[in-house]
Amino acid sequence: MFATKVGKKNDYAYFCTVYLTEHEENHMENLKVLTASVCQLARETGAFLKAERKNFRREVVQQKHDHDYVSYVDRESELRLVGALKQLLPEAGFITEEGTATLHEEPYCWVIDPLDGTTNFIHDNAPYCVSIALRSRTELLLGVVYDPCRDECFYAWQGGGAWLDGERLQVSSVDRLEDAFLVTELPYNADLYAATGLHLVKQLYGRAAGLRMTGSAALAICYVAAGRFDGWLEAYIGRWDYSAAALMVREAGGKVTDFLGQEDCLDTHHIIATNGLLHNALQELVAQCLPPL
Numbered sequence: 001m002f003a004t005k006v007g008k009k010n011d012y013a014y015f016c017t018v019y020l021t022e023h024e025e026n027h028m029e030n031l032k033v034l035t036a037s038v039c040q041l042a043r044e045t046g047a048f049l050k051a052e053r054k055n056f057r058r059e060v061v062q063q064k065h066d067h068d069y070v071s072y073v074d075r076e077s078e079l080r081l082v083g084a085l086k087q088l089l090p091e092a093g094f095i096t097e098e099g100t101a102t103l104h105e106e107p108y109c110w111v112i113d114p115l116d117g118t119t120n121f122i123h124d125n126a127p128y129c130v131s132i133a134l135r136s137r138t139e140l141l142l143g144v145v146y147d148p149c150r151d152e153c154f155y156a157w158q159g160g161g162a163w164l165d166g167e168r169l170q171v172s173s174v175d176r177l178e179d180a181f182l183v184t185e186l187p188y189n190a191d192l193y194a195a196t197g198l199h200l201v202k203q204l205y206g207r208a209a210g211l212r213m214t215g216s217a218a219l220a221i222c223y224v225a226a227g228r229f230d231g232w233l234e235a236y237i238g239r240w241d242y243s244a245a246a247l248m249v250r251e252a253g254g255k256v257t258d259f260l261g262q263e264d265c266l267d268t269h270h271i272i273a274t275n276g277l278l279h280n281a282l283q284e285l286v287a288q289c290l291p292p293l
Contacts, residue, residue: 031142031157034088034134038144039155041084042130045077046148049115049128052076058122071122074098077114081132085110092134097240109135113240116145117216126150131218133243135266143244145218154222154248162225162251171254171275172227180230180278181210183220187236192291196235199289221245221273225252231278235259235270235291242271255279259286259293 052073075098082094082101092108094101103109110132115121117128126149133143142157154169156162162169174180184200187193204211212229214220217237223229225248243266246256255276258265261283265271270293272282 028157028159032160035142035144035155035157035160037088038085038132038134038142039146039153041081041088042132042144042146043153045081045114045130046146048077048080049073049121049130050148053121053124056122056124071118073121074115074118075100077130078112081112081114081130082110085112085132089134095239097238107136108141109137111135111240111243113218113238116218116241117214120215125215127214127216127219129216129219131240131244133240133247135243138266140243140247140250140266143247145222145244145248147219154225154245156225156244156248156251158247158251160251162248164222164226169225169248169252170227171225171249171252172230173277174230174275175277177204177208177278177281180208181212181228182208182282183212183214183223183229183232185213185215185217185220185232185234187234189236193235196286196289196291200233200285203285203288217241218245221271222248224254224273224275225249227252227275231272231274231282233259233270233272233282233286235293237269237271239267242273246271246273249273257283259283259290 078096078098078100091106092110093103093106094110095103096112113131115128116131121128127147129145129147131145134141145154152164154164186197217234218241220232221242222245224232249256254274256273257263258268259270274282
């Protein structure tokens, strides 16, 4: 799919200048080139995750909050990504899960989850992934999610479609909840989300064709883009969890909003991602028992 890639480090500054100054007709091609380089970085980081998993010990895990964990693997992965992305686009700031870099007044921003699915990773359970998005102050520009467990790289850039290793992605055409394969995750904030989560399970269990929990928001949303799932929703998640994959769903013909139906949802914590045909039905269900927003 990618015929051109950013090469030597000297090319990075040149690319950034071109990217920020060229006319609109070159915008999509520039994003395509940048996306290719980010895919390579995601694959390299994913290889590091897979290698570290072989000798990983649960004793090195730290707890950030109740049932929310972090390890040296998360932090080292993030440091590697931040260093490489700074070279790739110096004009961009960062929103990162582990807080190793910051956002100030930069016009562009990398949104990074170096290890989405940490609990899965700790227990040697798939899936887990690397998620990287680039956004401006108002819109998503590119997204890359790499799954080292299945060696699958999902990617999209604004106006360029969504892809999985060279194959164009398209959301499913399922239009009835009774035929839908859905994901409803249960976030760490049990005190705030338990009533909503139980309501969704009660309404969908036995009605939908299938109901799953994956442990990786980024990959589950990518699966919506690929037509593997028909819809997904969760609250109390970070921007790094959904930003890259949200662009993929939109570029694959689906729909992404917050729980209130707002499509301007770059900075929220509650997200619904669907094939579009099921969106109203899922939004109506969650509206019956909204968590504190």
